[in-house]
Amino acid sequence: MSWQTIDRNVSPYAAGSEPVLSEGVREKIRSFFPRYDTKRAVLLPALHMVQDALGHVPYKAMAEIAEVLEIHPSDVLDTLTFYTHFWTHPKGEKVVMACRSISCELTGGREVLDAIKSHLGIGEHETTADGKYSLVTEECLAGCDHGPCMLINEKLHKCVKAADVPKLLDDAKNDRIEVPRSDLFDAPERSNSNQPS
Amino acid sequence: MAKITIDNKQFECRDGISVLQAALDAGKNIPHYCYHPGLSVVASCRLCLMEMQMPHPKTQEMGWAPKLFPSCQTPVKEGMIVRFDSDAVRDNQKSCMEYFLIDHPLDCPVCDQAGECHLQDYSYEFGSSESRMVEQKHVTPKKDIGPKTLLYSDRCVMCTRCVRFTQEVSGTHELCVTNRGSRNEIDVFPGLPLDNPMQGNVVDLCPVGCLLDKDFLFKQRVWFLKSADSICPGCSTGCAIRVDQNEETVYRLKPRYNPDVNDWWMCDEGRFGSKYIHDPKRIASPHLRRGLERESANWEDLPEVVRYRFEQHVSLRGGDKVAVVLSPMMACEEAWLLIKFIRGVAPEATIATGFIPTDGEVQHFPAGCDAASAKFTIRPEKCPNRRGVEMIAEQAGGTTCDFDTFVTSAAGGAFSAAWIVGGYPSDWVSKEFGKAAAKFDLLVVQDMFENALTKLASVLLPACAWVERDGSFVNHAGKIQPFERAIRAPDGANRDGQYLFEIAGFEGVYSAERVRATMAMETAAFGEVLEAPLKPAHQH
Numbered sequence: 001m002s003w004q005t006i007d008r009n010v011s012p013y014a015a016g017s018e019p020v021l022s023e024g025v026r027e028k029i030r031s032f033f034p035r036y037d038t039k040r041a042v043l044l045p046a047l048h049m050v051q052d053a054l055g056h057v058p059y060k061a062m063a064e065i066a067e068v069l070e071i072h073p074s075d076v077l078d079t080l081t082f083y084t085h086f087w088t089h090p091k092g093e094k095v096v097m098a099c100r101s102i103s104c105e106l107t108g109g110r111e112v113l114d115a116i117k118s119h120l121g122i123g124e125h126e127t128t129a130d131g132k133y134s135l136v137t138e139e140c141l142a143g144c145d146h147g148p149c150m151l152i153n154e155k156l157h158k159c160v161k162a163a164d165v166p167k168l169l170d171d172a173k174n175d176r177i178e179v180p181r182s183d184l185f186d187a188p189e190r191s192n193s194n195q196p197s
Numbered sequence: 198m199a200k201i202t203i204d205n206k207q208f209e210c211r212d213g214i215s216v217l218q219a220a221l222d223a224g225k226n227i228p229h230y231c232y233h234p235g236l237s238v239v240a241s242c243r244l245c246l247m248e249m250q251m252p253h254p255k256t257q258e259m260g261w262a263p264k265l266f267p268s269c270q271t272p273v274k275e276g277m278i279v280r281f282d283s284d285a286v287r288d289n290q291k292s293c294m295e296y297f298l299i300d301h302p303l304d305c306p307v308c309d310q311a312g313e314c315h316l317q318d319y320s321y322e323f324g325s326s327e328s329r330m331v332e333q334k335h336v337t338p339k340k341d342i343g344p345k346t347l348l349y350s351d352r353c354v355m356c357t358r359c360v361r362f363t364q365e366v367s368g369t370h371e372l373c374v375t376n377r378g379s380r381n382e383i384d385v386f387p388g389l390p391l392d393n394p395m396q397g398n399v400v401d402l403c404p405v406g407c408l409l410d411k412d413f414l415f416k417q418r419v420w421f422l423k424s425a426d427s428i429c430p431g432c433s434t435g436c437a438i439r440v441d442q443n444e445e446t447v448y449r450l451k452p453r454y455n456p457d458v459n460d461w462w463m464c465d466e467g468r469f470g471s472k473y474i475h476d477p478k479r480i481a482s483p484h485l486r487r488g489l490e491r492e493s494a495n496w497e498d499l500p501e502v503v504r505y506r507f508e509q510h511v512s513l514r515g516g517d518k519v520a521v522v523l524s525p526m527m528a529c530e531e532a533w534l535l536i537k538f539i540r541g542v543a544p545e546a547t548i549a550t551g552f553i554p555t556d557g558e559v560q561h562f563p564a565g566c567d568a569a570s571a572k573f574t575i576r577p578e579k580c581p582n583r584r585g586v587e588m589i590a591e592q593a594g595g596t597t598c599d600f601d602t603f604v605t606s607a608a609g610g611a612f613s614a615a616w617i618v619g620g621y622p623s624d625w626v627s628k629e630f631g632k633a634a635a636k637f638d639l640l641v642v643q644d645m646f647e648n649a650l651t652k653l654a655s656v657l658l659p660a661c662a663w664v665e666r667d668g669s670f671v672n673h674a675g676k677i678q679p680f681e682r683a684i685r686a687p688d689g690a691n692r693d694g695q696y697l698f699e700i701a702g703f704e705g706v707y708s709a710e711r712v713r714a715t716m717a718m719e720t721a722a723f724g725e726v727l728e729a730p731l732k733p734a735h736q737h
Binding site: 074 | 338339340341342343344347369370371372373374375376377384385386387388389390
């Protein structure tokens with residue numbers, strides 16, 4: 001592949017273009033600063049907030065997060081690309097995640113994946129033309145005892161049969177994410193009853 | 198000092214270092230990619246794994262622990278017993294090498310690193326001759342990650358030395374690791390390329406052919422290169438460098454390890470800033486002015502002609518009208534020889550130190566740190582030997598002055614004869630100085646490129662670039678560092694040391710070392726030169 005070159009000297013967004021992060025999102029990111037020793041530590045919550053707000057985290061947003069956290073944009077890219085949860089390009093309304101790991105594979109995960117593909121008419125890491133569905137595969141969805149598993153908008157479906165796939169995909173109950181990730185950080189602190197008062 | 202046993206042999210080593218460093222210091226060839234003494238330890242390549250003796254949890258009897266330990270991450274401890282010479286260690290090395298080569302394109306014939314590549318070397322020494330990989334290789338295109346560097350992702354072994362360098366040494370953070378696991382790649386944030394004043398070091402750090410220098414790309418196979426130990430003339434830091442040349446052409450400069458000056462690093466300005474040495478516009482032969490004409494002279498007659506002209510001038514006008522300007526681009530030995538000559542014909546002659554080129558501000562690295570915590574410093578004084586020529590001038594005694602004073606008094610007509618040494622890579626003659634120089638009746642100019650001064654010269658001598666000379670520079674901290682000659686002077690030119698040696702009245706072939714020995718008899722300081730360690734602390 002050495003005959004192909006990706007030019008990294010050019011920016012993926014125009015200089016001086018409108019900021020993509022609203023003041024509200026920035027404020028929410030800043031409100032997390034007191035929780036940690038360093039601003040850098042707010043990176044993961046910040047990525048969740050931005051993905052919730054924008055649907056994905058474009059390069060411009062990464063640069064803006066870096067600015068708020070006072071780190072280099074490459075540090076944001078480093079962390080973001082480590083997690084398959086974060087999207088750098090727009091995803092569909094419903095994200096379908098099928099397990100590709102061994103337990104699901106043994107219990108018929110491949111058939112489920114094929115059924116999703118044929119029902120939606122897209123391949124892995126693709127989005128349907130109408131922008132409704134995106135399909136990705138994940139290493140493990142932590143439901144090995146009930147394989148094959150799949151997630152639709154972060155909701156786990158266990159013991160999925162290939163025949164049930166169209167019904168699950170069309171189910172209106174799966175239309176929205178019930179608890180956005182960034183809200184998980186706002187969970188009330190658990191009181192420790194063992195601690196002497 | 199801790200005593201440890203490596204492969205049944207006892208070694209004494211410094212406290213606090215890793216077992217890997219101790220083994221490398223002891224001369225063992227332990228394969229490693231991610232470990233570099235100038236960077237933090239990540240223990241990710243798993244090539245340097247060793248066996249270690251530990252007390253049995255029940256019987257407390259010492260025995261070989263069942264697992265392998267990364268030697269780069271294990272600090273030495275008194276009485277420690279480790280071994281690299283075992284089947285388990287060798288098996289691990291072999292398996293690791295197989296993994297490293299899983300996606301490797303094996304494009305050595307077109308790879309610049311071939312010949313100094315640690316994938317090649319380690320495959321030969323520790324790997325196996327064949328691969329069991331039958332699946333398709335994961336191929337990634339190369340990336341243009343900056344104005345001076347290319348990244349061939351498919352050759353990468355993910356040692357992350359380059360990433361740690363930008364985080365810990367240059368402090369500029371451009372590089373990062375994207376994706377995860379087998380899809381790991383080194384990358385920059387698009388639009389924020391690798392472009393810092395020290396970025397060239399990532400190419401030196403890369404143990405394989407992943408990061409390559411655009412300047413050196415496809416220029417030369419490394420096994421044709423011959424090296425000379427030199428000192429960078431780019432600024433007053435005086436980094437220890439290696440000049441790689443083939444057939445009298447310098448292809449690249451690389452840093453040499455010197456813990457007292459530059460550790461393992463050098464800056465881009467020094468690395469790429471010496472292209473002028475092969476400039477065809479360089480003055481390459483001596484010239485004499487007879488009347489209005491300038492004609493070329495020959496080296497055999499030159500010492501006599503120069504001496505005669507100065508002697509005649511002194512007898513007519515007096516010795517106090519003579520001045521010599523020592524350039525901070527000169528080596529100490531050359532300055533000393535020139536003073537020897539000038540004080541020989543005119544003991545009252547003024548010795549001035551030359552023009553000091555400066556540019557910008559002092560730059561400490563990691564970016565933004567202060568002088569005390571700096572790991573590397575680029576200094577604004579863009580010449581290698583100001584301290585040196587000042588030392589020589591001071592030691593010579595008599596009338597000395599700095600360059601500005603010289604220009605003012607020359608403009609006032611204080612001198613009628615001068616020997617002015619330049620040797621700067623760019624035009625350095627100011628208008629006032631050009632005007633002042635027109636007042637000299639006898640003007641010897643020793644310079645590299647034509648300028649206002651060379652046009653006025655009664656005797657014009659070609660100055661050689663530092664790679665064509667040998668001698669010593671004194672850096673900002675007063676350390677005297679010798680440098681070797683890497684290439685011959687261009688056709689027609691003669692190295693400065695040689696003709697100054699002859700003009701100063703010596704016979705034979707100039708040797709910087711011998712001149713230095715003579716100098717040391719006058720100034721003890723010149724007996725104490727700082728040589729970079731002969732054996733680098735780290736092989737790659």
